[in-house]
Amino acid sequence: MNDDYLWDKSGEPDPQIQQLEEILGTLRYQPKPLKLPARRNYLPLLAIAATLVIALLAVALWLQTRKQVASIPAVAIAKPADPIIGPPLSVSTSPPQKVRPRVTKTDRQEALAAKQQLMFALRLASEKLNAAHRRTQDKRSSYENTLPN
Amino acid sequence: MKTLFQTKLAAPLFALLLIVASAAATRAQDSRLQLNSLDHLSAKASQTVDVNIDEKLIRIALKVFSDQDAEERKIKEVVAGIKGIYVKSFEFETDGQYTAADMETIRTQLRGPGWSRLVNVMSKKEGNLEVYLLMNGETVGGLAVLSSDLRELVVVNIVGPVNLDKLAQLEGHLGIPELGIEPAKPKTKNDDEK
Numbered sequence: 001m002n003d004d005y006l007w008d009k010s011g012e013p014d015p016q017i018q019q020l021e022e023i024l025g026t027l028r029y030q031p032k033p034l035k036l037p038a039r040r041n042y043l044p045l046l047a048i049a050a051t052l053v054i055a056l057l058a059v060a061l062w063l064q065t066r067k068q069v070a071s072i073p074a075v076a077i078a079k080p081a082d083p084i085i086g087p088p089l090s091v092s093t094s095p096p097q098k099v100r101p102r103v104t105k106t107d108r109q110e111a112l113a114a115k116q117q118l119m120f121a122l123r124l125a126s127e128k129l130n131a132a133h134r135r136t137q138d139k140r141s142s143y144e145n146t147l148p149n
Numbered sequence: 150m151k152t153l154f155q156t157k158l159a160a161p162l163f164a165l166l167l168i169v170a171s172a173a174a175t176r177a178q179d180s181r182l183q184l185n186s187l188d189h190l191s192a193k194a195s196q197t198v199d200v201n202i203d204e205k206l207i208r209i210a211l212k213v214f215s216d217q218d219a220e221e222r223k224i225k226e227v228v229a230g231i232k233g234i235y236v237k238s239f240e241f242e243t244d245g246q247y248t249a250a251d252m253e254t255i256r257t258q259l260r261g262p263g264w265s266r267l268v269n270v271m272s273k274k275e276g277n278l279e280v281y282l283l284m285n286g287e288t289v290g291g292l293a294v295l296s297s298d299l300r301e302l303v304v305v306n307i308v309g310p311v312n313l314d315k316l317a318q319l320e321g322h323l324g325i326p327e328l329g330i331e332p333a334k335p336k337t338k339n340d341d342e343k
Binding site for chain 2: 107108110111112114115117118119120121122123124125126127128129130131132133135136139
């Protein structure tokens, strides 16, 4: 056997070494190009999100505009009427009265019932608070009376 | 190498945790008491009063309050900002119809954060009266009154900022006849001397 084989691969190799080389040769480093994981592209997701936001804003804007248009009273354009012969119209100089929101009969009944309940509850709370105040005052004064002068 | 949690999920989870924590904190500061545990007493009571007025109902009620009437203006001032008023009142024909455990279900809630007992008057003759306040910093965030004697149990819970002075002034000014809840005061020695 020639030891030079182990040193510089010259000379005759030992069969056992050759066998070992074959077995371990499968684990030899094999150069490969570096493969980095593909970077996730968020652009489509962002585009979808932006589209949704824009769509929502558009719908909100449309609803707002519709609401405003609905709240403007319709003005009827009438032909100028024939002059009416009669007493002159009296023009009120008093300030315009505050227009109250229209409350239906059912709403009013509901509100009155709620008012009654509210007043009862407030009354009860108030009475209990005053009772607590009175009773603490009574205790305090009776304690003070027991103190020697 | 950083894990998936460290890289992608940490920030959203932290935000979620913050939201949950803040929601829990808000819930903890809510002065609404759960009074349902007393409902079973209505079967034994000769008279039951159950008032549940939430913020919406308060707003509805305020529609019919007059600005011209001074008393109603006062009530409006007291009610402004209040988010709910809840009352449960039971009157019994015989003694001992409710138990200490019934009261304890309410008191347990009043031991929560923020609540403090302002008044506690105990009397065998006149019954017990407790007033609790929920403080949100410097302001009153809620009120609870527990009143009990042998034949009566009353719980009043006001949710939201309450002006106690203004509320106390309302008694006898609401155009409602006296409720006569407070029992007659026993004569004291001082009264006799007068």
